[in-house]
Amino acid sequence: MSYPFGDRPRYLALAPLTHSAGVLTFPILSLGGEVVIMPAPDIGEFLASIERHRITHAFLPPTVVYGVLDHPDLDSRDLGSLRCLWYGAAPMSPTRLEEALHRIGPVLGQLFGQTEAPNMIATLAPADHFRPDGSVATERLTSAGRPTPLTTVAIMDAAGTLLPRGERGEIVVRGPLVMDGYHENPTATAEVSAFGWHHTGDIGYLDDAGFLFVVDRAKDMIITGGFNVYSAEVEQALSAHPAVKDSAVVGLPDAKWGERVTAAIELRAGHDTAGDDIIAFVKQRIGSVKAPKDIEIWNELPRSKVGKILKNEVRAKMLDMRTT
Structure with a gap:
């Protein structure tokens, strides 16, 4: 359809x-x-x-x-x-x-x-x-x-109130494609089905034309210096740099900022650039608050079999390097 x-x-x-x-x-x-x-x-x-x-x-x-x-x-x-x-x-x-x-x-x-x-x-x-x-x-x-036929998509705040067009909140879904529940886990099923909607765990908004924009996974949002920074937005800015093949942005504990915006970068073949140059590039596009404070250049980012970057492994490796 x-x-x-x-x-x-x-x-x-x-x-x-x-x-x-x-x-x-x-x-x-x-x-x-x-x-x-x-x-x-x-x-x-x-x-x-x-x-x-x-x-x-x-x-x-x-x-x-x-x-x-x-x-x-x-x-x-x-x-x-x-x-x-x-x-x-x-x-x-x-x-x-x-x-x-x-x-x-x-x-x-x-x-x-x-x-x-x-x-x-x-x-x-x-x-x-x-x-x-x-x-x-x-x-x-x-x-x-756009939401597909037979599927209803809305944006919800933490209290279960549906939000108007343009406002950011959790993406929630209704329709025949939604699962009945998690196998033998009624607690998790009840949590993900709160207020009668399936909760995706994604933050996003619907524009005036009905197009859905996914801002980030809720768990991947970084709070730094009191500001909400969406890792996906930072990754999009990084991807615009001609030397960057792919990236993973995570928040690491920081005494000053609460969380420190940190990026692991995989460079495109034949390119070589300093992390400071990439940080300056990102600052010009989205500002200094959202730009990474640190950039690590890795030969290869960890990925699942379907090509998703495994941010939990990126973050764990970065934290491990800090303590060793």
Whole structure:
């Protein structure tokens, strides 16, 4: 209902089928489509397979999209068969998303959901990435899209009051995609279902046009010097730097600030820059309060099998380095 399919779609599965990539095979199969399963995650073979099998649909987490954009074969491959390249599972850099729209094509579509409400809380369809005149809707590239059919999305404060458009609070959901509850854990089920809504644990807002913007995970918000700093906003500013491939922003205990905004950075191949230069770059974009106080450059950030950066591991490693 939310995405372009047409006759006999052909879906290429690179990401693990145990997660979103597997869920997305269902609509493909229901339409009599074809699923091509890659035995190993190889970006060069992924691009070759799109051309070879005339693939119409695929799903990639943002980190793998970045790998596609950086791959030397991208511009030489024929990707004209693609109707929709879904991205999701983690926030995507708007700078790199705009690059993908130009280099891969006007086919990118976002999925926003979670295990408890799989994949389709909101979707940003390919057409929603563009304005009516055909230009890229840069003001919308950080949006998770519009609530899907049959799904109701609202913003709620801590007291259970639904908030008006534009105000930030927790994203709550109702609809048939929401789970019945956690297995043999009624306490957790009651907590996540408070006030008759499913609580996502994400902070966000709805704009006047009904587009949902996810600001951060509630647990990832940093309180520094009395100010709320959303790690996702800092990561988006970092991603705009030409040397930064990916980043993880966490709050570390600090005697002066309460929490100290700290970033672990993974650089793009062939780039070398000092942490102080990146901090200055971020300060110009979002101000000194939100900019990292410290930056560590790592060879590789820890990720899950679906490409999500594991912030708990980043934070644990940073704290461990402080005490050793």
